[in-house]
Amino acid sequence: MAKVKTEIGNDFCPQALFLYGTKQEDGQPHFGLFCWFSYYHSAEGLGVMTCIGEGKQTKDLISKNGVFSANLVSEQLLPLADYYGCTYGRTTPDKMKYLPAVEWGEVLDVPTIAESPVSFELEVKKTIPMGDGSDIFLCLIRNVTKDEKLLDTGVPFTERLIQAAPVLAPGESTYSSIDGRYLGKWGEPMQSLADAGK
Numbered sequence: 001m002a003k004v005k006t007e008i009g010n011d012f013c014p015q016a017l018f019l020y021g022t023k024q025e026d027g028q029p030h031f032g033l034f035c036w037f038s039y040y041h042s043a044e045g046l047g048v049m050t051c052i053g054e055g056k057q058t059k060d061l062i063s064k065n066g067v068f069s070a071n072l073v074s075e076q077l078l079p080l081a082d083y084y085g086c087t088y089g090r091t092t093p094d095k096m097k098y099l100p101a102v103e104w105g106e107v108l109d110v111p112t113i114a115e116s117p118v119s120f121e122l123e124v125k126k127t128i129p130m131g132d133g134s135d136i137f138l139c140l141i142r143n144v145t146k147d148e149k150l151l152d153t154g155v156p157f158t159e160r161l162i163q164a165a166p167v168l169a170p171g172e173s174t175y176s177s178i179d180g181r182y183l184g185k186w187g188e189p190m191q192s193l194a195d196a197g198k
């Protein structure tokens, strides 16, 4: 098997998807979909690093509030998550016409998603502007909530992982399940929301 030089990109390096929850000025929740997300460790504890590209409502609210939630996207949440990822909040005032079951953080004043198997409450510690509109946020995880079914250590971890059903973005603008099933192209799962509304 020979390796060949390709364009720079991260296809075949699956990323988990998260819905970032922020509180709007009127107190209502706002959600956007993100995958440039990983972890770091500091003396304060486990942290999250995330990159948000060009200006968008989620970034406006994170910069203003200094806190947000990151909610792991499950297969059940995918149609809504896809909609939140393909709908630009700044120019879509009624973007939140579709809402999940919203809860509020236990430690931080951030909206979280009840159906999400894992939710992080995040406090921004450092913002690194890249100078081209892109920003990297380093955030301390102030609280984690998990679906209690995932905590039964009598069940093998891989079985609980399948049960959590996280959705991956493995490349070529597609969604995949954790066990390798194709779940559609970006922009496709959201179509079931419109169909349900007809």
Ligand SMILES: Cc1cc2nc3c(=O)[nH]c(=O)nc-3n(C[C@H](O)[C@H](O)[C@H](O)COP(=O)(O)O)c2cc1C
Pocket: 017, 031, 032, 033, 034, 035, 036, 037, 051, 052, 053, 054, 056, 057, 058, 059, 082, 084, 085, 086, 087, 088, 089, 090, 095, 169, 186, 187
């Ligand atoms: C699968 C997927 C992953 C995405 N990941 C990111 C990301 O990591 N960073 C980013 O800046 N935008 C990402 N986006 C784009 C945002 O979701 C999009 O800009 C959306 O409009 C954000 O919501 P808002 O405009 O309400 O803030 C992603 C979109 C999709 C469909």
